[in-house]
Amino acid sequence: MQLNDISIRTTIKPGDLGYIIHRHGKIYGEEYNYGVAFETYVGEGMHEFYKSYNPEMDRVWICEHNDKIVGFVLLMHRGNKTAQLRYFYLEPAYRGLGLGKKLMSLFMDFFYKKGYQSAYLWTTHELSAAASLYKKHGFKLTESKKSIAFEKPVIENRYDLSTIPKNY
Template identity: 45%
Template sequence: MKTITSKIRSFNRFYTSHLDILSQHYLDSDYSLTEVRILYEISESENITAQKITEILNLDKGYVSRILKHFLKENIIVKVASQEDKRAINIELSNSGKELLNSLNLKVEKQIENQIEKLNFFEKENLLNSMLTVKDLLSQSKPVRSDISYRHEIKPGDIGYIIYLHGFIYGNESNFSSDFEKYVIKTFYNFLENYSPENDRIWIAEYNNKIVGCIAIQHQAETEAQLRWFLLDPSFRGLGIGKKLLTDAVDFCKDKKFKNVFLLTTSLQDKALQMYKMAGFELTESTEVKEWGKTFNEERYDLKLG
């Protein structure tokens, strides 16, 4: 069996070969991939120095210096005195440099279009999300709040994916058996069969068009509603997503004039329980049960709104 290191190396070999970036001349131009990458960094920054380029691309200072001298000779770049620091020299693209980079950008966009033209919508989304995942993991960058989008309309595939998330997360974190997933399926069937756009709602948090969190309100009687399926991908905890989802759900209940909101959970969900209590929910019932391969207390929490 291949180790993770050998698998990554295999991917790297495929990727560099597939994109044809090993040749000395990038996209049949007179420039290497590194040289074009430097031009791109110059175009993306209003104030950039040779030192900054070496830091961004992690390149040898002397190597970068030689490339920039070549660019100057070719009239691709110009040096401009910094307005903020007279001792610093910024680098900018000349008109010829802008035309060169623009032509290369058009070529690479066409190359990518040709590579993905046979992929269907799902395959393109899968490819994009996989690339973003690789980027995030290897750069060790964490999503920020502004990267998260929210919606409450139900799209095809949403419910199925949320059911999958329940099975996967609870199976790994709480060690629940597959019977728990069956239970979730039944509860969603009941929700969809009796769904009322006026009194029911599900909120979804997304990152790069992928569901990472959810919560729902299902009406139970004229003055009572149930909070359900409060879930968050562990990789996205700590960003305030759960707090926003819970707040939106409670505010919805207030707008709809529900007098009581209740939820059913287990004593194993420590993080969720803390959030429920902070939102004003109080424990009203607790019964020990053996279910889904575990022994725990099934608990009911209520929030009085009127």
């Protein structure tokens, strides 16, 4: 399997958001021992996203291979020309193909095309590969806090992008 075998769509179909919630709960439970609270957190965020969804300002990137969702990320508009990156995930078998880099490039392209001036995201200290990808696109760690929100001790990290990175 190669990157070219994977299609990426930007339309939301019935079942997509529920599936993304399900896969987040399942994968993060298996890989990081996150509890059901994480899945409900993702569900609440997806509900918030869809309630305010505006295709001119918001975007989903849904990766599919053989009619199966294998990756996802979204850009959610916030106030003051700010965007939030949320729910970035890749199925384990699809990691290392360059799909994460492609999704970040698509996110950044839409971010600049729509005139956003800043972006942010929250992640945990355990997701170092994702953090590395964010940093390559100009995001900087701006806040860290201890949390037990996902039924285990983690450090939640906020990354912000407030200027156009020189390497983009």
